[in-house]
Amino acid sequence: xxxxxxxxxxxxxxxxxxxxxxxxxxxxxxxxxxxxxxxxxxxxxxxxxxxxxxxxxxxxxxxxxxxxxxxxxxxxxxxxxxxxxxxxxxxxxxxxxxxxxxxxxxxxxxxxxxxxxxxxxxxxxxxxxxxxxxxxxxxxxxxxxxxxxxxxxxxxxxxxxxx
Numbered sequence: 001x002x003x004x005x006x007x008x009x010x011x012x013x014x015x016x017x018x019x020x021x022x023x024x025x026x027x028x029x030x031x032x033x034x035x036x037x038x039x040x041x042x043x044x045x046x047x048x049x050x051x052x053x054x055x056x057x058x059x060x061x062x063x064x065x066x067x068x069x070x071x072x073x074x075x076x077x078x079x080x081x082x083x084x085x086x087x088x089x090x091x092x093x094x095x096x097x098x099x100x101x102x103x104x105x106x107x108x109x110x111x112x113x114x115x116x117x118x119x120x121x122x123x124x125x126x127x128x129x130x131x132x133x134x135x136x137x138x139x140x141x142x143x144x145x146x147x148x149x150x151x152x153x154x155x156x157x158x159x160x161x162x163x
Contacts, residue, residue, distance in 0.1 A: 026054050027095070027134045033144040034112075034127075036119040044068070044119045046110040046127060046141050047103045052095040054133075060101075061092035062130040069114030071127070076106055086111065092132070105149040119143045 028051040036044035044067070052058055063071045073089045084106075093108055095101045103109045110127065119125065121143055129137045 027052055027058060027131060027137060029129070029137065029139050032139055032141040033147055034119060034125045034141045035143065035145050035147065036112075036115065039118045039120075041119070042113070042115055044112040044115055045074075045105075046112070046125065047105060048139075048141070049100055049102050050093070050095045051100045052097055055097050056133055057094065057097050058134055059092045059094045059132040060129055061132050063110045063127055064130075065112065065125060065127045067116060067119070067125045067127075068112035069116065070112075072111045072113065073108070074111040075108045095131075119145070121145045 030049040030051055032046060032048035034044060034046040046063075050060060060073065063073060065071050073092055074086050075089050076084050077087050078084055088111075089108070093101050093103070101108070110129075112125075123143050124140045125143060127139050127141055129139060131137065
């Protein structure tokens with residue numbers, strides 16, 4: 001019984017680590033995770049890399065999930081007085097052909113507002129990402145309340161290296 005449980009935990013961990021693809025090597029969602037500030041939080045967020053393996057530019061234009069009453073694409077901006085504030089990005093996030101766009105703490109992210117249930121460590125959040133070209137991609141995102149932000153914590157656009 002212990003061996004079976006160990007196998008199930010290992011299999012689940014591997015599934016979380018695998019990227020999600022749309023189409024044949026089209027849009028790939030890499031290293032997704034979600035979090036909230038605490039068990040009674042009313043908001044949460046999801047972070048991940050979007051890799052565009054196609055020859056056509058695309059754009060993440062919306063997201064939805066049953067974890068929240070509202071789901072929006074957000075970023076952080078610095079006001080004139082030096083204060084960082086979150087803002088909705090109505091036009092979405094561009095992902096160049098052959099490029100990558102990171103959604104990271106302190107930068108671009110998917111914002112869950114009006115959580116319908118607590119975000120519990122290790123559980124999964126189902127999110128539908130809507131792309132302008134690729135359409136809808138359903139992603140299972142693990143809740144990771146323990147992850148620390150990467151150095152700098154800011155989102156960046158990257159061009160994928162040519163092989």
